[in-house]
Amino acid sequence: MTTKLEQLKAMTTVVADTGDLEAIAQWRPxxxxxxxxxxxxxxxSEAYRPMLDAAIAESLSARAADADQLAYATDMLAVMAGEKILKLIPGVVSTEVDARLSFDTDGTVARARRLIEMYDQRGVDPSRVLIKIASTWEGIRAAExxxxxxxxxxxxxxFSFVQAAAAxxxxxxxxxxxxGRILDWHLANSDRDAFAPAEDPGVLSVTRIYNYFKANGxxxxxxGASFRNAGEIEMLAGCDRLTISPALLQTLQDDTGDLPRRLSxxxxxSSDQRLAMDENRFRWESNEDAMATEKLADGIRRFAADQIQLENQVRKLSSAA
Structure with a gap:
């Protein structure tokens, strides 16, 4: 019998939401x-230790200031990981710019160019790389x-329609x-302890964005990203792409029920007319959306904290080198 994962792959590009090389090799997204x-x-993990050591060695040879050496090493690790991942998949890999540059357009552009240059120097076709940038006004301008x-x-x-429209x-x-993070906020800020997949706020948000993009050309x-359960994924079957964790890929693989297409x-x-977004409108509408404002700030803080923790790990290993 056909699994829900196989049915989903027939209508949506499935992306692996993981940096685990073994998981990517297993699921072949x-x-x-x-x-x-x-x-x-x-x-x-042991699989990444050789890459981490190599990234540190390259950063030390760059003879940059300490802070840039750490940034260089973590960027190189991301690029080496991306290079490994691309050997396992036919499509593209997304590599993220340091979240601490989320409000710095010029800094984001410079870091993105460096990541692409690193990939190019390692013989990776830059067209197989997407640069991930936080959806702030400054990040969107950098992407432009x-x-x-x-x-x-x-x-x-x-997290919001206005972010998507501006992008x-x-x-x-x-x-x-x-x-999932949209759902998390609504659960924490309402008297509800659950939402059915069809009325899940995150599902409704992505559906609105998808329909707006397609209807307006x-x-x-x-x-769609950051899923909490398979029901959210099923309600977005047909979306252009869905990035899914290994655990939820397994859930879909184990289910042989019917999976109807929801989006096409x-x-x-769409009742939303095509918008020309300026900074004033973007900032005002963002300010009026408490969920999006809070979750964007929280997401940037979390990614920045993990970036700092990764740099601290690199610093310790560099000192021992």
């Missing part, structure tokens, strides 16, 4: 995406500039709405 949290976990240079971007930590207006290649790819370009209808 089309694409893969990583972030500082995933890299931090992966760096503790990078896209014009031919560097494709994945706008992450996306599409800027010509971003892909957006990653965080389904945007090319920006919608990739042909059926997309």
């Amino acid at each position: 089309v694409d893969a995406t990583t972030n500082p949290s995933l890299l931090l976990k992966a760096a503790a 500039q990078l896209e014009k240079e031919g560097i494709r971007c994945n706008l992450t930590l996306l 599409a207006d800027a010509g971003a290649y892909l957006v990653s709405p965080f389904v 945007y090319d920006t790819v919608v990739m 370009p042909e059926k997309a209808r």
Whole structure:
């Protein structure tokens, strides 16, 4: 019998939400995406230790200041991990810019260029890399500039319609709405302890974004992310891409029930008219959305904290080298 995972792959590009090389080899997704949290976990594994040592050695040879040596080493680790991942998948890998640059357009552009240069120097086709950037106003402006240079971007930590509309207006290649974190906020800020998949706030958010993009002729790819349960994934079957953890990939693989298509370009209808987003509108509407404001700030803090922890790990190993 056909599993739900196989049915999903027939209508949606499945992306592995992990940096674990063994998990990627097992599930063989089309694409893969990583972030500082995933890299931090992966760096503790034996499979990543040679890459970590090599990244440190290269950063030491760069003869930069201590702070930049750490940034260089962690960037190199991300690139080496991406290179390994690309040998296991046919598609693209997303590599994230340091979250501490989320409000620095020029800094984000410079770091993205460096990541792409690192990939290129290692013989990796830059067209197989997406640069992940937080969906702040500054991050979206950085993505707009990078896209014009031919560097494709994945706008992450996306929680609101206004973020998605601004990203599409800027010509971003892909957006990653965080389904599960939207649900988390609504559970914490309401008297409800559960939502049915069909009324899950994260599912409704991604559905609105998908329909808006398709109905208004945007090319920006919608990739649902951060799932809490298989029901959320099933309600978004047909979305352009879905990035799914190994645990939920296993849940879908174990289920042989029918999986109907929920989203399609042909059926997309939207009451949202195509928006030309300026900074004032973006900031005001973001300010009016407490969930998106809180979750964006929280996500940036979490990724930055994991980046710092990864750098501390590199510092200790560098001192011992």
